Amino acid sequence: MMRWFRAFLPKEERFFDLFDRHAKTVIQGSIALQGMLNGGEETPVYCQRVNQFENDADNITREVLTAVRRTFITPFDRGDIKNLITSMDDAIDQMQQTAKAVMLFEVRTFEPPMREIGGLLIECANLVGRALPLMQAIGQNVAMLTAITEELGKLEGRVDDLHDIGLKELFLKHRDGSAMNFIVGAEIYDHLEKVADRFDDVANEINSIVIEQV
Secondary structure (H helix, E strand, C coil): CCHHHHHHHCCCCHHHHHHHHHHHHHHHHHHHHHHHHHHCCHHHHHHHHHHHHHHHHHHHHHHHHHHHHHHCCCCCHHHHHHHHHHHHHHHHHHHHHHHHHHHCCCCCCHHHHHHHHHHHHHHHHHHHHHHHHHHHHHHHHHHHHHHHHHHHHHHHHHHHHHHHHHHHHHHHHHCCCCCCHHHHHHHHHHHHHHHHHHHHHHHHHHHHHHHHHC
């Protein structure tokens, strides 16, 4: 009965503007991450860009959480809004963790699978950016939202595969050499894989909202 009642009440639509701003920030963060993974002397510059976009995303997340507390009628359940924006923010947080590791260990060259993962993460960010506007009319966009979340799951699987391939290559490259280089490379792979995992979490949150709304 409450869901039926809520359907006829005016909703606060600024949440979608905030979602859109956050998604665009995550896309910019993923592009900066890819720039970092290209390596070279510009690496610290791209690390700083990732940090800045993460800070921007945090500010938007706080705006969303404040709006949840202050808004009477939300587009969908308050808990779902919180979980969605938090999962989105976790993705760019993990990008920042990757950049921090790169700065800490002064990494300037990156393995080919790392760069390939970077490209896949840009795809993930763009897919999330496509999905969020569709959630303003979930009933009309179920098929497209489902397709997008399925693609996010496939990309996460491809990142997992590249993570495993990359670790194997690192081991073969450094087993008779520097253990520290293997450890540092493995940590970067771990952070990159976690970015993809967080995007998969976003997909799961979107699916959960779709199920509740249709």
